[in-house]
Amino acid sequence: MYILLTNDDGVESPGILALYEAVAAVPGTEVAVIAPDRNWSISGHNKTMDRPLRLKEVKWPNGVTVLTTDGTPADCVSLAWLGVLPHTPDLVISGINTGPNLGDDVTYSGTVAAAMEAHIAGCPTIAISLDTFENWIFETPARFAAQLVERFIHGSLPLSAETFLNVNVPNLPFEEIAGVEITRQGKRIYQDILVKGLDPRGRPYYWIGGERPSGYMLEGTDFEAVMQRKISITPMMLDLTNYNQLKEMQSWQFQF
Numbered sequence: 001m002y003i004l005l006t007n008d009d010g011v012e013s014p015g016i017l018a019l020y021e022a023v024a025a026v027p028g029t030e031v032a033v034i035a036p037d038r039n040w041s042i043s044g045h046n047k048t049m050d051r052p053l054r055l056k057e058v059k060w061p062n063g064v065t066v067l068t069t070d071g072t073p074a075d076c077v078s079l080a081w082l083g084v085l086p087h088t089p090d091l092v093i094s095g096i097n098t099g100p101n102l103g104d105d106v107t108y109s110g111t112v113a114a115a116m117e118a119h120i121a122g123c124p125t126i127a128i129s130l131d132t133f134e135n136w137i138f139e140t141p142a143r144f145a146a147q148l149v150e151r152f153i154h155g156s157l158p159l160s161a162e163t164f165l166n167v168n169v170p171n172l173p174f175e176e177i178a179g180v181e182i183t184r185q186g187k188r189i190y191q192d193i194l195v196k197g198l199d200p201r202g203r204p205y206y207w208i209g210g211e212r213p214s215g216y217m218l219e220g221t222d223f224e225a226v227m228q229r230k231i232s233i234t235p236m237m238l239d240l241t242n243y244n245q246l247k248e249m250q251s252w253q254f255q256f
Contacts (some may be wrong), residue, residue, distance in 0.1 A: 116126070
């Protein structure tokens with residue numbers, strides 16, 4: 001089983017190192033890493049098409065040599081898929097993200113964007129995030145990722161070309177996790193504000209800030225599961241069609 005790991009926090013993030021050490025320990029796996037050379041959090045799904053991409057080797061503290069690029073998280077997957085690696089990946093895992101990707105976060109997330117890119121290529125893929133921005137307990141999502149890989153190898157995680165998984169893990173020791181729940185995507189409540197100021201040369205600038213977002217605690221959502229100390233697994237797809245609205249609109253009449 002040839003597995004590609006990537007992320008949006010950058011090649012030096014402790015999250016991807018923890019993910020590597022857990023997944024590489026699963027029997028029958030060969031693990032490659034291509035990760036960005038800088039942080040691409042909240043970068044969304046974008047690819048570099050207007051300039052060449054650069055790759056270089058980086059040695060991690062554990063002695064493992066990995067690849068890094070000056071491109072985006074999606075670029076990392078494209079590079080792997082288009083031939084940079086000796087084999088085409090059987091599975092792509094993006095993470096472990098330092099912060100949640102719940103509800104509408106997926107539209108902004110570089111972590112999820114990498115998973116989307118693999119999904120577009122037809123490769124089974126998982127995005128995995130930790131529900132905190134500090135004091136991370138990476139052992140928990142890393143251990144769970146290894147369990148998912150084991151299930152995938154043995155055929156009990158039936159990932160298909162139609163679905164990718166968005167996994168969010170509470171920042172708790174593994175023994176304190178209350179279980180795993182299959183969820184639907186929830187709804188974020190963003191609290192952005194616009195801060196206006198003047199730079200040292202007297203020119204105006206604008207900074208989008210505000211409190212960290214919350215979410216609606218609705219039954220069956222990723223938000224509710226994580227708040228209940230459960231790991232949330234949301235099956236996702238890229239078809240954004242509003243099928244309820246589609247049925248209504250098919251009866252509309254237009255004249256030319």
